Amino acid sequence: MLAQVRCPVRLAPHELDAYLERGWFRMRQNIFTTNFVHFKNEFYSAIWLRVKLHEFSQDKTRDKLFKRNAGFRTEIRPAIITPEKEELYSQYKKHLPFEPMGTLGQLLLADFSPVNIYNTYEAAVYDGNKLIAIGFFDVGADSSAGIAAVYDHDYGKYSLGKFLIYLKMEYCKGLSMQYFYPGYFVPGYAAFDYKLSIGKSAIQFLQLKSQQWMPLEKFFPDDIPYEVMLLRLKEVQKLLAQSKLESKILKYEFFDANLFPELMNAQLFDFPIMLFCSDHVDDDLNHVIVFDVRDDQYHLLQCVPVYAPNAPNADPDFYSEYIIKEEQAVLSTTASAEMVDWIITFLNAKKNLGIIT
Incomplete structure (x- = not known):
């Protein structure tokens, strides 16, 4: 099937690794895969990505972001939804070109599921005591997946979305994990292109026709x-x-x-x-x-x-x-x-x- 969903009641770390390896991704408390997306009556291909963490090293983009954001405090910890984070999400979604989930709790858990079957962590960025960005990621046995990022648009010049991804990847590399999965990019739809510049030398894409992970440098029009x-x-x-x-x-x-x-x-x-x-x-x-x-x-x-x-x-x-x-x-x-x-x-x-x- 080109589009599938599963609704597990529990998900062991190695099972999450196996799903991610096949190009699946979390959707609230379910997990799904698709190869196509639909924006404003146009169809596009969804190309799944992963970063080989053992080949990922500090690059110029990372160094610039960490220097620019050196004045902020960062914390990485098990995720928990709080009113402070809900308020940040409420302000963040006002700037989105699409209709997102109503609350952060709905985005991660869904109303009907008070229990999180995923081992979810959060990377938080503070300006003094003010929360200005939060990014969520799921941790498996040998892999992790970036799920969502929320930030204060008043801090737009700091590229906090990219900064959060680097924070997640460096944390997971410190745990000796092999892969970080940032989701998909969409050829012809620039809103997802930012993922292609993060850890660029270590990025792979999942080729649909072979179901093999390939270096991004080998991505050609035939792969759309x-x-x-x-x-x-x-x-x-x-x-x-x-x-x-x-x-x-x-x-x-x-x-x-x-x-x-x-x-x-x-x-x-x-x-x-x-x-x-x-x-x-x-x-x-x-x-x-x-x-x-x-x-x-x-x-x-x-x-x-x-x-x-x-x-x-x-x-x-x-x-x-x-x-x-x-x-x-x-x-x-x-x-x-x-x-x-x-x-x-x-x-x-x-x-x-x-x-x-």
């Missing part, structure tokens, strides 16, 4: 799954057009439906983009083509509707009439021409039988 999917589907669309066949590439509104805990076992369709072999897509779920970078193949899928949302997306570039589920794979091939030949043969057979005109 959404862009590859779109490019390969356009190849099929072009060949279909040459054969006078209509088709339409659409973004799938509910690609991340599997991330809802109540749907986590439904194994719903989770490709972010697909090609319909017709420009009439309301009823035709029998000829949905996707390209999967994991096996480098096109797949012709027969899908079935599962649920009709109350308010589908009005954008014509989206398919949102139903949440759908794959029923069966009709054809898989590495070649766009073979896929198109099969479609033409199938449609001609239906015409000869009088099923379509």
Whole structure:
């Protein structure tokens, strides 16, 4: 699956390490993975990152930040939510371009879970006795993961978000941990690019097609799954057009439906983009083509509707009439021409039988 969630009732340190190794990340008291994100009707790839702490050394960015923030007091300790931290979060979220969780407690614990199954620590930064930044991270047996950072926007010139990440990494390196996981970056969406400059010589990314961690210096356009999917589907669309066949590439509104805990076992369709072999897509779920970078193949899928949302997306570039589920794979091939030949043969057979005109 390209998007999954789990809801463990307990999580041992070595189990957290194993999840992080596979590109999973904490979401409140659950843990999830995804490979795509959706911002303002645009889809992007989510590329998971980690820092090899034994290769991480003090760099120029780190030295500048620590010099700039030398007048502040820092503390690292087991995390606890307090009114002071909630107030800092309340002020911080006013400056965000998206709607965050209502409270810090909801962000880390969720209302229904008073117990934290994670071993969570916090890095705190004080100007005198005033809390100006707080960053949370989970500690496993051999790995740790940065979860959230909150800071006073009046101190914007101090780059406290980056400073907190360095504080977390140095603390974890002092514990002889091997890896620090800062989450993902999003090619084409600059808000996440700051992660790429932290411990740069020791950063790796998780390559979706191989499920291997690779040095960031080996990250190329072919490692952006959404862009590859779109490019390969356009190849099929072009060949279909040459054969006078209509088709339409659409973004799938509910690609991340599997991330809802109540749907986590439904194994719903989770490709972010697909090609319909017709420009009439309301009823035709029998000829949905996707390209999967994991096996480098096109797949012709027969899908079935599962649920009709109350308010589908009005954008014509989206398919949102139903949440759908794959029923069966009709054809898989590495070649766009073979896929198109099969479609033409199938449609001609239906015409000869009088099923379509």
